[in-house]
Amino acid sequence: MTGLYIFTIISVLISFLMDRKKTILAFKVALKKFVAILPSFLKMLIYISFILMISDQLIIKYLGQENSILGLVSSLILGSITIMPGFIAYPLAGILVEKGISYMVVAGFVTSLMMVGVITYPVEKEYLGVKGTLMRNGMSFIISIIVALIIGISYGEVF
Amino acid sequence: MNKKTKISYIFIILFFIFSVSAFLVHFDFGVKIWNNFMMFAIEMIKIIPPAFVLIGLFDVWVKRETIEKNFGKSSGMIKYLWAILLAATTVGGTFMAFPILNALYHKGAHYSSLIAYVTMASLVRIPMTVIESSTLGIKFTLIRMGVSIPVVIIFSMFLGSYLEKSDYKLPDLK
Structure with a gap:
């Protein structure tokens, strides 16, 4: 800084x-x-302050499901709708791994958290337009799935 | 001020009223939301002044030809290298990447390099990567970066050329 x-x-x-x-x-x-951009920025901050009320417990609960496919789907959805600064996200990711949640699910969460921004939509659409924003986020969602699966394969968690 | 902006400000004012009332009646949930808001707002207040001043300087000093040559349609693969370097060093991650994208666009950068840049802005940031590898292990970080960077570039190429072919124009936000 x-x-x-x-x-x-x-x-x-x-x-x-x-x-x-x-x-x-x-x-x-x-x-x-x-x-x-100020009004869109403030709106986004307000959405973020609400979405941060999703507790770590809830994330741990959904990501740690028995069924790893459901865990992965939850991680992608939660990662897409939430947003958190790195100093919160990575300690949480560390806890997830300690709890025995697979690297694949953690990767799905971390990657979609970084790339897919449902909550940054008000700001992104001002710069990229509605169509551009939707397509970029759709693309990022697919990439998150690819990254998660490859991480899963590399750690011997799938196949 | 247009209608859309007015509605946004009304929404923002309502949020402030909600927060003040939450404090007055000790509504815990509302106070927590306000604390979340402040946590992000303070980060933003620190980053925004220098970031926008730099964008302003970029706008008046950097020649259009320079951006066309390095980020433009005919610049080949070099634009993705610039996109990675810029993404790795953008302070503030995705939030700040959007106004930078806007400034680059007005100087003639191509869609594919812009999309690659914004998507990678939070993916390859150096400080975050350091934190990640210390909590999740270097193997995790290497695979994640090694997979995501080329995949993002390939997808951005397709999306970029699609947007170009369909004659897409970014909003004219000055």
């Missing part, structure tokens, strides 16, 4: 020394782009 700030400040200084007008224009562009 500090690195990002240092990099930004240095970039602004260099830009300012090279062309004052252009730098001011850059700030105007930044503000305009931010204002345009």
Whole structure:
């Protein structure tokens, strides 16, 4: 984070020394782009704060089903609809593995969590359009299945 | 302000009223939701100012030709290499990848490189990858990355060329 700030400040200084007008224009562009996306951003944050109420217990319960196919399907669905920062997601993934949940199911959860964004829809559709967003997320869902299955095969959990 | 934006703001104001009431009547569920909101909002407030300033600088300084050459239709496989590098270093993951995608698009980047970039933005982020391999093991991380990166690129190629053929235009969000 500090690195990002240092990099930004240095970039602004260099830009300012090279062309004052252009730098001011850059700030105007930044503000305009931010204002345009702000309502969708706030809406997304509100959805996230509700979806985070899905408890770890519920995730453990659904992912740890006897039937590994049902476990995988649950992991893909829960991963797609939830979103969580990495510092929450990975410790949770660690707990899942400790509980004896297969790597395949954990992979399905982690991958769809990262790639499929049901909850980021309000923001994504502003940038990618409705069709683009739906197709990209559909693609990501299929890729999550592929990754989970290959992880499952590599760990000797399927076949 | 258009109608859609107005409705969004009404929704947001209702959420704030809900949160304040939750605090007043000690409605635990509502307070927890507010805490979740703040947790993400604080992260965003930290990242947004520098990220958007950098996007602004990118917009005024980077030449269209540069992006067309490296991210454009005729740039071949090099655009995917750039997409991976950019995705690995994007602070804030997917949230910040969207405005960056928008800036790249307006400079002439091709759909396939944009889709590959956004999809990989949370997949190959360096700090996350380090945390992942320490909790789930290096084998897990290597297989996950080794499989997902090429598959994402292949799918993005198809989706990108499909969108191009169907003459798809991204929304004109300035």
